[in-house]
Amino acid sequence: MATARTFNLELDDVLDRLRSAAAELERAGDPEEIAETAAELLLALTRSSEAVIVLGTRFFSRAAATSLQLDDDAVAEVLAAARGRTGRATQVELHAGGEVIGTMAVARATEYTGSDRQAMAIFASNVAAALDSAEKLRSAERVERAHELAVQVLLAVSSQPVSGQNLSDFYRQLAETFGEFVGADKVVFWRLRDDGKLAPIQGGFGVDRAFLSKLKPTRCEPDGDDLASRVVYQDLIFRANAGEPPEFGYVLETLGVSNAISVAWRAGDERLGLIAAYDSRRPTGFSREDTWVLQKAALAAGLVTE
Incomplete structure (x- = not known):
């Protein structure tokens, strides 16, 4: 009974953190803001000391101790530790439209539990969906602006x-x-x-x-x-x-x-x-x-x- 009660409490805690992170993520706008916000939310969600999000060749990171971005060496260390599966670092891919669009990685002094990894995987799906939606919205806006471009070119040619x-x-x-x-x-x-x-x-x-x-x-x-x-x-x-x-x-x-x-x-x-x-x-x-x-x-x- 005590074990089951402890498990339920841990599960409720994880779900609360997930709901809070998902709600905060919805307030982010463009892809860059989403990635920055997600890196910060990862720290609280997984109780990590460092978080890194990789999108293409760009890195978005956050350190819990300073609330600042990590330097390049620190980013490399987190990613290497996550790939090495040390237990004190873990990563998950971001999938959208059947493609891998990025990676999220976190690190801390203690080992991650199964609940931590599951929460991170669920949050990754939220982040990927938010990034995908933001990119589609941005694309739609650029297509609309393309019509304006044709007019601008015509004006430029005439002037x-x-x-x-x-x-x-x-x-x-x-x-x-x-x-x-x-x-x-x-x-x-x-x-x-x-x-x-x-x-x-x-x-x-x-x-x-x-x-x-x-x-x-x-x-x-x-x-x-x-x-x-x-x-x-x-x-x-x-x-x-x-x-x-x-x-x-x-x-x-x-x-x-x-x-x-x-x-x-x-x-x-x-x-x-x-x-x-x-x-x-x-x-x-x-x-x-x-x-x-x-x-x-x-x-x-x-x-x-x-």
């Missing part, structure tokens, strides 16, 4: 000169606008030259001389089976994120970027080149919706030459 010394500035402003809508650190226009080669246009967004030096003119032909030819002439929508097995993964390595998307740039039936975005600001990289946004923007940008 900016497309010849002479202001041409580079025009493309730079256009690239910056595209970068904001797809969440990219870098955007480059690649123009198809008369000699059949594809070359970057001066005036990209977020690019310096070191990065531009990696962008070499490349052969681009209607019947070519290389990446550039397929994007420009066959309307291939290219998307590659680090950690995935893309067909053209060498592109990321050559350019030294984490991820990339590119779409055809055209004016009606005339093939102008392609537009590429590199290094997504989101931990999960570029999404399919990002490629749609960039494609819509590229079609509007094609009016520059009409």
Whole structure:
């Protein structure tokens, strides 16, 4: 009887902590806020000294003693201990849409019980669902804003000169606008030259001389089976994120970027080149919706030459 009563008390305590954590999590908004909140809630839920949440290449952490983020070394120690299954550290994956979207890990001085691990697993499903919903909402908002982008491009085309010394500035402003809508650190226009080669246009967004030096003119032909030819002439929508097995993964390595998307740039039936975005600001990289946004923007940008 005493054992059963003790178990029930422990179970009630765990359920109370779970309900409290779930209620607090619902107040968080965007994915970053959800991850930050979840890291803090993990400390109380599992009575841990340290908590880490991994989303792509980003880390969200919290230390119970200081209520501050952990430094890189401390984060690495928690993750290593959790993978090593020491008993004083544990981790659980975050699943959404049939995919692993991240990991949660905690550590403390005493060993974790089965109830602790079960509570963490249940909370992980709440965190994953919250992150998934927030990302879908953000995607829907970006699609809606993509329609606004088309209008902005049209306004830019009508108000900016497309010849002479202001041409580079025009493309730079256009690239910056595209970068904001797809969440990219870098955007480059690649123009198809008369000699059949594809070359970057001066005036990209977020690019310096070191990065531009990696962008070499490349052969681009209607019947070519290389990446550039397929994007420009066959309307291939290219998307590659680090950690995935893309067909053209060498592109990321050559350019030294984490991820990339590119779409055809055209004016009606005339093939102008392609537009590429590199290094997504989101931990999960570029999404399919990002490629749609960039494609819509590229079609509007094609009016520059009409």
